[in-house]
Amino acid sequence: MKNIEPLFSKNNLKLITNPISKDNPITVQVIGICSALAVTAQIKPAVIMTFSVMFVLALSNVIISFLRKTIPSRIRIIVQLTVVASLVIIVNELLKAYFFDVSKQLSVFVGLIITNCIIMGRLEAFALTNKPWLAFLDGIGNSLGYGVLLIIVSFFRELLGSGTIWGFQVIPECFYNLGYENNGLMILPPMALITIGIIIWIQRSKNKNLIEEK
């Protein structure tokens, strides 16, 4: 009889740890960027967005992986979109019920999880060819990698832009009295792009393998 691989074997754990650093969905695979930029002006919406994406990605990965042998390949995109859209509707209703203010802040970006390339990308690249448990781990890993980047970006944007972290004032009043001012530009869209650019710069100077050929 064939040996059954333990649920958390080394290879399986790699599915979770790789996307966090050297195979990060945003800085290396370049998927899921739209929402990463738009929800990162503060930490709280970024964290909630991460959990929403984690829920949708892990579950849709599992569902598509269960269905992978029955979906005709010509209509697979429509099937995937339907599964993802139903999961996103659940998330949207839950957010409206329990986190109404954050759901107002995220506005259309909860709906845009449907066309977030991170979801379609992982469904196409992984769930269609792998078993449900592996697909589940892949979903969790990729959404963690996405979340780590979102939290780093939103940490700097909130700290420098409004002097707060998770809504609490961290820069003391006496700094402001001495003439320190919040950098309003950090809250605006352009600095999100530049912050990610700088993160990519730092990551690639540490990990030379990721540098692109000329």
Add this chain to the structure above:
Amino acid sequence: MENLFNIFVKSIFVDNLVFSTFLGMCSYLAVSKTVKTSTGLGIAVVFVLTITVPVNYLLENYILKQGALSWLNSSFADVDLSFLSFIMFIAVIASMVQLVEMIIEKYSPTLYSQLGIFLPLIAVNCAILGGSLFMQQKQFNTIGEATVYGFGSGIGWLFAIITLAAIREKLTYSNVPAPLRGLGITFIVTGLMAMAFMGFMGIKL
């Protein structure tokens, strides 16, 4: 007329899909290596947005919104189907893309071969769904306004991707620090372009 022109200019410059809401970023970064291919993708996006936004406008106002079904029967006046909007919008977009693809293939094979693989991929471009969701949020009064909004947003996206592609073509000859090469410098260039576009903020015609 003035109102339509105002919506048109605003959707191109002030609420530009790429620079102020970051929609369609993935294909924007992946396809913008040469001006030629990015023009093709941009035209396809304009095309699909101009069709899907008004169709979704009708769907929203005559089927999904609270009380929208009252034209059928007055007893439906308090039916609210708006929770279904995501799935309906994406279904409309996916089928419209399929339809547009078939029509172009029949009547203009040259355009079809130029657009190539971009057309089917547009169904999952977040700029398209984003256009419809923003249309829902802005609550336009007439279908004309919604159409102009869709067309203008498409033109704004086309404008952004062609500009970036032109800059990237020049960038290949410049000496960028190795870790920034490719993706990193593209992000920073887009950030600087977005800063320039902020100059349009608050324009009123």
